[in-house]
Amino acid sequence: MTENIGVLGKKSPQRTGVERMVNAPLPTVYGKFQAFGYLDHDRGEEQVALVHGDPGAENVLTRLHSECLTGDAFGSQHCECGDQLSSALRAVVVAGGGVVVYLRGHEGRGIGLLGKLRAMALQAEGLDTVEANLALGLPVDARDYGVAAEILRDLGVRSVRLLSNNPRKREALVRHDIRVTEQVPLLIPPCESNITYLRTKRERLDHHLPHLDTVAHWS
Template structure:
């Protein structure tokens, strides 16, 4: 996985957004045919200390602004931070819906959550993995773009581990802190208590510079 070429760059174009102008790249996964996206801002040619967000697809949160999760808010904040920094990359990974269980099962998990289960318990009740996402495709996209060292925007230390070993060094983990609401409070608490996500003052870790 570290050496096999698993993605192919298909196309690229300038894309003006509400956060500013980016260049959008389309990559195709050679293993399953999924098309992924990289949004690039500014000059990253030196590949050093690039501000990066590797974002998992979340249709309900990213597109329909679901209040159940913080996914859409994190994506918007990442785009804003990169625009403010003047350079950076957002890699948008398809096929990660519901931490890899897919949209249909995700909606079934929603019903179980409404009955009192948390997100982890709901997946287990459905006989599904708690988190089946992989980040090798994201890492290969970043390598193709020339990223060698990066400041990774994430609250999930496991994502740092998942991206290591592909020839890219993580020099800093940048927290992506968004508002806690009555609708996403338990979701965020579960991510912290059961999945190791780090919020608030507990943001410093071994990736901090």
Template structure:
């Protein structure tokens, strides 16, 4: 990748020769709106929130021919990077693929688009990047790290990992701010409640803390996604309320730990109204994944960067993560946090939720066994209706 504002035909030729042939341009939302570049499909239709978000493709009108040559594409990239360019300066469709950068960059989404634009901004240049995936010349697959390093050494190009960039930014900026702390007596025991406000969209999140976190090592942690129907009203359709209840019990028994309660995650990020519509489809025979797809919504649109920053602020460094969802491991990586083990969350299986739990296992990769050694691995669900793990039942 490189800064779009510095692109030359020679640079473009190098990208095309050593990349996939698809040249993408990372851009902020306000610039995409200024140039009237709509997304190829609504963001809610992306099944995976980690996937890149493309707009319609473009070619610059001025000084270009077919738009496909290195010279033409370099001119298009330069036009996209210029604050003076207008919507009418482009032909649609074209040969350059603009990508939407998510506000907050790699601290919000650990993706190549965000990383490339963040690097350009750190260099003090206009916030527009140009990037292309490196391809293995032998079989056309994405190049291995070894091949990438070889290419970098041959051409004296530095390699920067997204994890490195997250670490760099995390040391210098935060996207959440702590707004209040209060003593919180609960039915499980005495905790402290920490309120955090996101600087990105103003959403307030809460961390429920038990005991002295101290040096931040080996902390029992649950990162819980908001579920109004399950957490508050006890919906039997899901296991969310039971998981939250169990997490609080386990932390109380351990005498030390944290539950981070992330707002804006309703229905795996689709919102309450859409979740209720998905329920109707599930009653007609769809599973939870099929229902979201039928509605044109993401299967899982949640992001965990904010949760990671909250944990860092409280002082967590290494943790045992209470989850059945491997995606949370990925979502928390790169923020100076180490997951040293997973504590499975076993909750009751009922006629109402058994299909939902099975779908999460078969289609979303959830696992219900334990890979952690020590006293916590012996904990079982203290809810009287539970008889064991999903695998046992």
């Protein structure tokens, strides 16, 4: 990968894979980060990794966060995405170092914003998140983590402590030769608006969400 600090540049038709394009300081309400900007030449998407401190190469506290406009920007309570992003950023600061890879193109588990909104409309009529995607003729989960693995390798990361409740993220990183030495839970207290969504993630998508047992009184 070729670094081109401070310049986005033009896409070269000969290039494939992920190229680091820029590295800039990013102070946030959580702490100071370095924002590493990447261009995925295969998909034409721009990606970003936020790095706090000097995370090193091994056992790096890492979050792979799938883009979620409704949760991350609008504070939607339909999901827990916004709270997970905030918690992950706080966690890497408290740890003194870590990486949050923000994966664009992952909206709605890879079906896009409009697809996600259509699925949400069906969920309001009684379908769960898996049933809604299938009713629309869309995959249940279309995300790919190869880009995330390339970004981590570019940052010098060889093994991670993965902030995730999703075993499929762990499996995906291992397939792409990033070792996962620990899966660190990222449990957000549920609310009445997202309890059905979270239970579906646990029961149908194998997410590890033991804290849902404490809210059995919600229908």
